[in-house]
Amino acid sequence: MSSTRLSGVGVSSGRASGPVVRVAEAPGEPPSTPPPADPAAEAARVRPAARAVADALTARAAAVSGDARSVLETTAAMATDPALLSQAETLVTGSSLPAPRAVWQAAEGFITALTAAGGYMAERARDVADVRDRVIAELLGTAAPGVPALSTPSVLVARDLAPADTAGLDPELVLALVTEEGGPTSHTAILARSLGIPAVVAVRGVLASDADALAVDGDTGEVTASDGTVLAAGTGPAISWNGVGVLKDGHRVKVLANVGSPADAKAAAAAGAEGVGLFRTEFCYLSATEEPSESEQRAAYAAVLAPFAGKPVVVRTLDAGADKPLAFLEPEAEPNPALGVRGLRVAFDRPELIDRQLAAIAAAAVDTGAEVSVMAPMVATAEEAAWFVARARAAGIARAGVMIEIPAAALAAREILAEVDFVSLGTNDLAQYLFAADRQLGAVAALNDPWQPALLRLIGLVGEAATATGTPLGVCGEAAADPLLATVLTGLGATSLSMNPSALTAVGARLATSSLDVCQLAARGALAAATPAAARTAARAPH
Structure with a gap:
């Protein structure tokens, strides 16, 4: 990594650099053996584990507000979904599966249906997988997957980020987000923009790198090794809007x-x-x-x-x-x-x-x-x-x-x-x-x-x-x-x-x-560009 440059899709503008913190991945698919000695007792473990996950997410939700709170509360509700839990319990008692495996298989049915539905519904499949992984980790007594507690400003690197991972991120501590998977319409992209955190997704090879620090350009999509110097993008003054979509020249949008x-x-x-x-x-x-x-x-x-x-x-x-x-x-x-x-x-x-x-x-x-x-x-x-x-x-x-x-x-x-x-x-x-x-x-x-x-x-x-x-x-x-x-x-x-x-x-x-004439100048510049990066640069010029 130190002699190469990786690239992905820049989805949230800004440049930042700093030490890397890797997001813990899920524990993976649990085995279906050995069968539980007492299926009834094993099935009884499912709901307390789900409740513990929901309580932890609810506690996080109480500490934030707005969209982040809504995301965490929704994820907490998924963790105690009666249909999911009942199916998992049935798999334990009826098929003699260990509780972690039963939760995995029950969730797979929901994930398959959501993925097949496509579009917006397919995006919800990631939420169910996140809940599944958290409940399984609770049952196994292992650390929950996701973003660890941050004590210093860092660049987060992950395979992908679930909504519950990104909700409530502190822009003062999260310098930038880099994921190996995901795309321009992913939840990571949406929330990173709303928080003003530079982000690059679909960076193939970033998980294999051993770089201790990264420089991230959310405009060009470039991710390179750095010397560890902390450079924050800077959030600037708080953004406010009066609730009416109108340009400064009165043009309505x-x-x-x-x-x-x-x-x-x-x-x-x-x-x-x-x-x-x-x-x-x-x-x-x-x-x-x-x-x-x-x-x-x-x-x-x-x-x-x-x-x-x-x-x-x-x-x-x-x-x-x-x-x-x-x-x-x-x-x-x-x-x-x-x-x-x-x-x-x-x-x-x-x-x-x-x-x-x-x-x-x-x-x-x-x-x-x-x-x-x-x-x-x-x-x-x-x-x-x-x-x-x-x-x-x-x-x-x-x-x-x-x-x-x-x-x-x-x-x-x-x-x-x-x-x-x-x-x-x-x-x-x-x-x-x-x-x-x-x-x-x-x-x-x-x-x-x-x-x-x-x-x-x-x-x-x-x-x-x-x-x-x-x-x-x-x-x-x-x-x-x-x-x-x-x-x-x-x-x-x-x-x-x-x-x-x-x-x-x-x-x-x-x-x-902006005014309409400035927007039209930005549009003409973007249309004449040869690459996405050049289009972004051309669009900024008139502003």
């Missing part, structure tokens, strides 16, 4: 939140979101063995809409299919499910499925008073867009749009815009399809960097079409959570930006210091 559950919605409202730019409805279907009834959907959606009465909420219809299997859909096997029947395509053969969902959404809007719009995922053509809008209108929903997350849709933007009331750029999937690079795979994370010039140019095409037609253009991918990139997206024509609630203040504050 709504700052919205992405949510996927009632808890998410409450957290977003508490964080000051002006509304919701992406309400993922998959939570209502994930564990269902049959399609939820219209009344069940109505109640579930109303619980999410309630905190935003009188405010705009964009609801995305079911984004499922062969790569996000749901039991009641009974999808046929496909050789390449990511390119198969998913998103809106599921509804073409089952229009009654989306009709019932749209009816439930319309009813929930009436119940709560939220200003609801709907949008369809995985739309490729203007014909598909028109089909969806007609069904939304028939359900009594006045405002309907589509996601632009397939390159073909971006290239056909003018035709699509003629059929809809708005569009929303899903930059995570758009990048994935544009570069043929799985966004969950660390080995190709650099291609999913939202600063890739090719991606920005494709977004620019949509922005030109939206500006010419006066059609609202939202961005609901994780690109919107980067304050500097938010100004570029605004310069490209975005009229609203939707993100994880933890990023709202930083993005809102950054927009308030």
Whole structure:
């Protein structure tokens, strides 16, 4: 390492250096033998271990606030999930498995289902794995995996970081974050930006290095050995935002939140979101063995809409299919499910499925008073867009749009815009399809960097079409959570930006210091760049 330079994907700006502290990894898959001498007594160990983990996480939550507290409280609740614990106990008593192995196998079922669901739900699989590892460590009497107590400023190095690892990190002690896995949309990236901690992810080979100190550049993604000198990025003055997305010249850009559950919605409202730019409805279907009834959907959606009465909420219809299997859909096997029947395509053969969902959404809007719009995922053509809008209108929903997350849709933007009331750029999937690079795979994370010039140019095409037609253009991918990139997206024509609630203040504050002409200059510079690093540099120049 001392004579080489490693590189990854810079996901949180800033430079820092200092001594390395390695994050303890999980104990790994426990053995299934020997069988317990007393299965009943062995099963009785599961719940106390889970309670101990939950209590420790709850105690940590009490010491922090905001998004960090919400993350820790959610993880604590997962640790005592009745379904998980009951299944683990059954595996002990019914299959004579040791308690650690039973917890592992019970959690694997949940992890598999979440991973298969894809997108936002797949990200929750990491949370379940973290809870599993903590409970197993408690049962084994070993140290809990994760970030150790820090006494001096340090650079944290890890394979990846779970939400509970990153929540509550002290920016005074954590100089920078470096992970071997992860990507631009990972929780590590989101929280690092919100805390102002430089971070680089997908740094292949960093775990094998023996460097005692590292210098980290969150802008270029470079990680190099250092002499141990402590250099903090500097947090600067506290960031504040008045809760209104507006540039200093008065140009309006709504700052919205992405949510996927009632808890998410409450957290977003508490964080000051002006509304919701992406309400993922998959939570209502994930564990269902049959399609939820219209009344069940109505109640579930109303619980999410309630905190935003009188405010705009964009609801995305079911984004499922062969790569996000749901039991009641009974999808046929496909050789390449990511390119198969998913998103809106599921509804073409089952229009009654989306009709019932749209009816439930319309009813929930009436119940709560939220200003609801709907949008369809995985739309490729203007014909598909028109089909969806007609069904939304028939359900009594006045405002309907589509996601632009397939390159073909971006290239056909003018035709699509003629059929809809708005569009929303899903930059995570758009990048994935544009570069043929799985966004969950660390080995190709650099291609999913939202600063890739090719991606920005494709977004620019949509922005030109939206500006010419006066059609609202939202961005609901994780690109919107980067304050500097938010100004570029605004310069490209975005009229609203939707993100994880933890990023709202930083993005809102950054927009308030920019004007539209500066944003447009930053956008032109980024579009002309040849690399993501050059695009970042060019975007900073006008500010």
